[in-house]
Amino acid sequence: MRITGGSLGGRIIRVPKGIRPTQDKIRSALFSALGAFVPGARVLDLFAGSGALGIEACSRGAASVCWVESDPRVFAVLQRNVDVLCGEMAAGRECRRADALRFLRSGGTGRPFDLAMADPPYERGAGRGWAEAILPELAGESILVPGGLVVIEQGSREPARGAPGLAVVRDKAYGDSRLVVYRRVTDEGRGRTT
16 A cells, blocks of 8 residues: 655555545545645544545645554554655654544644544444444544544545535545535534535
C-alpha cells in the first residue's frame, strides 16, 4: 500500500495483518474531493489501523494529525509508520492507544479538529453500530469545529447514518466500500451545508 499524493506520495505504508485498510484508489478519491480543506487542518484518524488516512492527510499538508487505535499489535505498526513517514512533523502528530468511543466521550485532545475520519471494521457485519455510536460524539463542539468535516468509511450496502448537528454533503460507493462525508452545522448555519 502506498501514499497516493502530497509530499510523501509513493512511499510505502506497512499494513498490520488482519486489518482492512482503505484502498489506495479510495484514499486518492477522498483526498481529491477534500482538496483545499486538508492543508493546515487539525485531523483526527479514528480506528487508525495502519494510519493510512492520517498519513495521507499529513502528506497533503495537515497542520496536525491524531491517530487513535485500540489494538496493541496494530498500534505498534501504526506508531512505526507514523515515525518513519511523518517524523519531520513531530510537533503536530500524536498516536493514542485508546478505544475510539471512549476517546471521543472524554473530549478528545481538548482542542476541536477540522477533519475527523473513521474507518471502523465493517466486513461481515463487524462494524454494525459503530457509525450510530460515534456520529453523535463527533458532532460535539469539543471534537469538531463548526463547519468541520467527518468522513466515515462503511460497507457499500449500509445506508448513510444521520446524526443531529451533522449534514451529509457527500455519499459515494466504491465497490464494497462507501464514503460518507458530513459537515458539522450549527443552528445559524443549517442552510449552508455544501
